[in-house]
Amino acid sequence: MSDYAVEALNIVRTFSDGQVRALNDVTLHVPTGQVFGLLGPNGSGKTTMVRILSTILSPTGGNALVAGYDVVKQPNQVRKHIGLAGQNATVDESLTGFENLRMIGLLNHLNKAYVLARSRELLENFGLSDAANRVTKTYSGGMRRRLDLAAALVANPPILFLDEPTTGLDPQSRQELWAIIERLVEGGTTVLLTTQYLDEADRLARQLVVLDHGKIIAEGTSAELKAQMGATVLALTFTSTDAASRAAPLVKDLSHQPANLEGSVLEMTVDNGPAVTAEALRRIDAAGIELSGLALREPSLDDVFLSLTGHKVEEDESAQPALAGRRARRGANA
């Protein structure tokens, strides 16, 4: 077996008879024993990639090895080595937390005594012991995600796919889930994580791939990506759009990325926040242009996209009709 837990070579996946390309020639090498992040907005192909790697969907082109097994030719071997949790794979609402884990354990063909012990252990570890015998319909969003993750871990899989594990969670639940994921990786688990959040990728993933419209647009460590686009974002708000457009050329050279002017707000990614801010203020003041607000913030996924692609994240669900349809269906149900 190679050093990679997951190797995907030139994966292509089309929907609607080839009219929509959800994945276009995506190659991934996920090293064993760390978190690998797949970062991208809705419709970028992250979930399609996870579904292919977890044998739910077959690729239109290319091939993939998970734990050394081919996802198309040896799907059952792959399934024995993976756990899947996330937005599309859910727990059974009509069963209790314990019953959910027991069912997944039995369907993994583990022996009964082991399944019982393991289910109790996971419920305990994830702070769900008290809720173990309650139907999951009554669980909070955070509890559900923890149970979902526990279900993926019943069989102790060496490789874990987490598809947007914290989307829609409150900050505290996110922190709890992050801590759990970190503990898992310390224990030797390989995690392939998809996320829309840069801070999540930054916190958990050692290596990252950024997807946009089914294509890889950047890869590297989180530090490398940040270096590529500047460490902070300076946002200047002016009293009018006219003032903003007069100020823009004055501060242009302070960033190596093109500044983003939207209405009366000028945003630019900068390397040395405080120093650049001071310089920008001096120049704007000298030109007699009035500011109404100023902020320095961490770059968001939007900023990454802006600097990598030159366009903002589009809320373009139609790029992936199959998934958009599923979400709509589940949304209607919720």
Add this chain to the structure above:
Amino acid sequence: MSALPTSLSTHSPLRWAVSDVMTIARRNLLALARTPVAIVFIVIQPIMFVVLFRYVFGGVINVPGHSYVNYLLPGILVQSTIFGSVGTAIGLSEDLQKGLIERFRALPMARLAVLAGRTVSDLFRNVLIIVIITGVGYLVGFRPTGSVVSYIQACLLMLLFAYCLSWGFAYVGLSAPNSEAAQAMTFPLIFPLVFASAIFVPVASMPSWLQPFAIHQPISQTATAVRGLMLGTPHGHSTWIALAWAVGAVLVLAPLAVNKYRKVA
């Protein structure tokens, strides 16, 4: 994280497949047991049919050789089990909608088990329906005149027939965009078969152009066989014809459903 060994037991694939089917069926039955109101809703419709036909329409329906309530109840039982098997479409559609099937597909379980588990749990539910409707029938004057053995044979026949049909409803459930649509889609499929049949009235009372269809269609044959067995009256070859329909149906419908399950993502 765990100090326990993963202890994968080694059984034959067939044994695992059976175990998977039972795991899924058990899960469905647990869900059913948690929502007793669902059982009420399942039997309320046939009970209303019993009341409607027994007391409202029954007075004008003449059946040679039987009291109408004795004629009606075996038919209502067949109808109830067929409507019961529609539950397969609704259940699978819900599992699909909620993302549970997504999770099952990433597990090393038998592919067939999600469908087989569902049809098996719906079979158990139909047993419950038969017991309840038989009880209701007794209250309104249903007195089967056949032997206990043939009554049980009649129950087994309609359970088998409904079970085989539920594979077709599995296909419908996997094809529908949501459970409401799944239910709506089954209606035009079963409505003509249930009502243009020997379930409520003798076929001889229908217009002559309708009779050939009403006599030979599978639900009529099943109703005729079930009635004949329960009342101990002659019913020709209808038992064998009903059996043949059931087996023929499952041979066609099960591969369709399995194929659909493979493709649905």
